[in-house]
Amino acid sequence: MPKLISSSEPQKTIGFVAGGIGDQLYHFTQLEHLAQTGVAGKLDLVCMHNRPMRELASGCAWIGDVIDAQPFRHLARPAAFLTACKSLKERGYYRAVIFHRSTSFKLAARLAGIPLRIGLSSGGIDNLLLNAPVALSGGGGRRQRWGHRPFIAALDQYFAPSGLSYLGPSPIQASxxxxxxxxxxxxxxxxxxxxxxxxxxxxxxxxxxxxxxxxxxxxxxxxxxxxxxxxxxxxxxxxxxxxxxxxxxxxxxxxxxxxxxxxxxxxxxxxxxxxxxxxxxxxxxxxxxxxxxxxxxxxxxxxxxxxxxxxxxxxxxxxxxxxxxxxxxxxxxxxxxxxxxxx
Structure with missing residues (x-):
């Protein structure tokens, strides 16, 4: 399996999240941890609810660009989807992490030519699109901490070997x-x-x-x-x-x-x-x-x-x-x- 963290140089990284604003906030500690091994300690973020998310990002020095997720959500609009994928490819990301079950996000990362694609997987086509699938059933004892989203614990488990901790400074800081x-x-x-x-x-x-x-x-x-x-x-x-x-x-x-x-x-x-x-x-x-x-x-x-x-x-x-x-x-x-x- 490809490694999350390169031992050589920072990896240009993009994260994909979706859902309500609160649903996307679930992942901020994981995202900040991932950003620590990104270029300049940052990652770019594909997300929904762009205006409030940009305001939240003002308190996150580890977030670079905030990118609208909408074009990546609708395969029924292939022209917009492919244009958005081309834009991602031009940015030259090495690593994408999909913090959502969305298959369209995984397809976008694949079409954008991103070499390392990590993400939640229910098997089947997800495993074909990802080269580091994270099974939705993972997470062990932390599953109970995530309420109606127990599968998020699978990402906790995946990031744990590289030092993920929820005990450090809060991922959102005040100016x-x-x-x-x-x-x-x-x-x-x-x-x-x-x-x-x-x-x-x-x-x-x-x-x-x-x-x-x-x-x-x-x-x-x-x-x-x-x-x-x-x-x-x-x-x-x-x-x-x-x-x-x-x-x-x-x-x-x-x-x-x-x-x-x-x-x-x-x-x-x-x-x-x-x-x-x-x-x-x-x-x-x-x-x-x-x-x-x-x-x-x-x-x-x-x-x-x-x-x-x-x-x-x-x-x-x-x-x-x-x-x-x-x-x-x-x-x-x-x-x-x-x-x-x-x-």
């Missing part, structure tokens, strides 16, 4: 300018700072505002500090409901609207905050990739993610909704968080 902006706006606000998010695209995973208000108030009553409601453009109506229900001191609740808190600013806030409390979402994965301790609500226990940092998953009993979680359930995970932050 000094944004850190200073956070301090200028909120430096005098009481601690701890708790970042909250109720909304996610999947309606079954959203946190009902009335129940959320009660449990966030429980958190506030226990720890005090300041609650920051992190609102994306699609969450405005849902989060407005929470804001209208808030029963704590008005000065303890900060509603950050999208135009007030672009992603680079939120990266800096997440690095300076003390706790994330909210649903399994892009924001939850941003918290994990900024090493912010996170109480994450999952609509079923089997989806729980604990792949990085201090993660405290919380899920209702089988076939029960999120608002069936009790105050005692929350107090239990708050106790775990409180104990960890004092050690």
């Amino acid at each position: 000094p300018v944004q850190q200073a902006e956070v301090q200028a706006r909120f430096g005098e606000f009481p601690r701890p700072w708790t970042i909250v998010n109720l909304f996610v695209g999947d309606a079954l995973r959203r946190w009902p505002p009335a129940h959320a208000q009660q449990m966030i108030r429980t958190c506030y009553d226990r720890f005090g500090g300041t609650v920051f409601l992190n609102t994306g453009p699609d969450a405005l109506d849902w989060h407005d409901q929470l804001a209208s229900l808030w029963s704590g001191p008005p000065q303890a609740f900060v509603h950050l609207l999208p135009d007030e808190a672009p992603i680079p600013f939120m990266i800096a806030l997440y690095h300076q905050a003390d706790l994330y409390l909210g649903v399994d979402s892009f924001t939850a994965n941003l918290a994990l990739n900024c090493d912010l301790p996170a109480v994450i609500l999952f609509n079923k226990a089997s989806d729980s993610l604990t792949y990085r940092g201090r993660s405290y998953p919380l899920a209702p009993a089988a076939d029960k909704p999120l608002d069936s979680l009790t105050e005692d359930d929350f107090q239990t995970v708050f106790s775990h968080f409180d104990k960890d932050r004092q050690t």
Whole structure:
């Protein structure tokens, strides 16, 4: 099997990811590890949701160019697909790693003439397109850390011999300018700072505002500090409901609207905050990739993610909704968080 890391010189590298923004964030520690053996300690990244991904990349010195994945996703548009493959070939990559089950990504790497093609494989055609297939069934004991994406552990296992670690510095860093902006706006606000998010695209995973208000108030009553409601453009109506229900001191609740808190600013806030409390979402994965301790609500226990940092998953009993979680359930995970932050 071809080696991941060359013993001679850095390898010009490209990674392929896909899915929602949070799904792509799953791979950032793996990607950063891969970039360490790339030219100038960087890799280029083919991904979806390019605008927010470019903003996230501003906190990742190890990401070079961000390339739109769309042309590589649609074999039904062969002209666009082949043009995109030609563009990759002209860039002269030596190594491609496909962090997704997509066969079209593997075909693109092959047609682009990339000599070393590593990627998740379900067998069959995938094995023909890759020269270093990584079986989806791999990963051993780490599979349980990846919730509904257990096959990601197979890549952990593949990278382990070359030193992959989830204990090092967070893969997304805050710029000094944004850190200073956070301090200028909120430096005098009481601690701890708790970042909250109720909304996610999947309606079954959203946190009902009335129940959320009660449990966030429980958190506030226990720890005090300041609650920051992190609102994306699609969450405005849902989060407005929470804001209208808030029963704590008005000065303890900060509603950050999208135009007030672009992603680079939120990266800096997440690095300076003390706790994330909210649903399994892009924001939850941003918290994990900024090493912010996170109480994450999952609509079923089997989806729980604990792949990085201090993660405290919380899920209702089988076939029960999120608002069936009790105050005692929350107090239990708050106790775990409180104990960890004092050690």
